[in-house]
Amino acid sequence: VVMKEVFNTRSMEEELQAKLGVKEVHVVPGDSDQFPWVKKEMGRTCVNVIKRNLAMQGNIIAVTGGTTIAAVAEMLVPDSDLKESLFVPARGGLGEQVENQANTICATMARKAMGTYRLLHVPDQVSKDAYESLVLEPSIQSILKLIHSATMVIHGIGEAQTMADRRDTEEDVLAKLKEKEAVAEAFGYYFNKSGEIVHKVPTIGLHLNDLESINTIIAVAGGASKAEAIQAYLIKSPSQVLITDEGAAKEILAKL
Ligand code: BG6
Numbered sequence: 047v048v049m050k051e052v053f054n055t056r057s058m059e060e061e062l063q064a065k066l067g068v069k070e071v072h073v074v075p076g077d078s079d080q081f082p083w084v085k086k087e088m089g090r091t092c093v094n095v096i097k098r099n100l101a102m103q104g105n106i107i108a109v110t111g112g113t114t115i116a117a118v119a120e121m122l123v124p125d126s127d128l129k130e131s132l133f134v135p136a137r138g139g140l141g142e143q144v145e146n147q148a149n150t151i152c153a154t155m156a157r158k159a160m161g162t163y164r165l166l167h168v169p170d171q172v173s174k175d176a177y178e179s180l181v182l183e184p185s186i187q188s189i190l191k192l193i194h195s196a197t198m199v200i201h202g203i204g205e206a207q208t209m210a211d212r213r214d215t216e217e218d219v220l221a222k223l224k225e226k227e228a229v230a231e232a233f234g235y236y237f238n239k240s241g242e243i244v245h246k247v248p249t250i251g252l253h254l255n256d257l258e259s260i261n262t263i264i265a266v267a268g269g270a271s272k273a274e275a276i277q278a279y280l281i282k283s284p285s286q287v288l289i290t291d292e293g294a295a296k297e298i299l300a301k302l
Pocket of ligand 1: 110111112113114115140142146147148202203204205209231232233234
């Protein structure tokens with residue numbers, strides 16, 4: 047039975063890799079929509095991938111928010127390589143609750159890994175004027191510089207409607223997302239099923255085109271309910287590592 051499980055997961059990984067066109071895929075058994083421990087397993091796998099991709103020195107690890115990346119943080123343990131790492135949030139406030147915010151997760155990761163961290167303090171809803179003056183603040187400039195020199199990014203992918211609801215999105219934006227048929231969300235960007243950007247939450251930090259220059263990009267997202275979102279986001283994203291679960295993997299493969 048165990049051998050069969052192992053075999054099935056591996057063949058799913060290979061098939062997903064080829065069909066989604068990503069560099070590397072890891073599938074953990076189970077469906078995180080049904081069992082919370084599956085998220086922890088994705089977290090454990092992610093920790094291994096992080097360690098394997100660390101450079102000798104100068105690691106700057108940018109992280110997004112969400113319950114999945116929070117599970118990655120939970121699974122981190124002190125490690126001599128990670129100790130030298132600096133953790134930063136990938137983007138400013140996106141309207142998440144404190145425990146799901148990138149800042150919180152980044153601080154937890156640094157504590158668990160015995161590394162260091164820097165936070166990005168920007169309000170969730172920034173007007174254009176406020177944004178323009180905020181980015182000129184020396185303290186914000188210095189953290190933004192670090193974020194833009196990230197060597198690794200670890201991010202979640204969300205289902206568009208779920209994320210919009212979770213963030214208490216304004217009515218007009220909700221209507222826009224519906225009209226433009228948004229199915230996926232990552233880094234505060236919303237995408238339709240062809241992977242095109244249909245909306246962007248205004249905040250500072252990493253932008254999608256910044257990802258092109260980052261060596262290691264790890265997406266962690268699972269659960270059958272996220273299948274369409276994962277596939278949509280990956281269509282146009284740069285080559286990267288995907289860590290998912292059997293629930294999402296089966297659903298994606300059934301539709302491809
Ligand atoms: C958010 C990220 O905090 O978490 C999003 O900013 C991501 O980009 C989302 O889509 C995923 O959340 P979860 O809880 O499903 O892991």
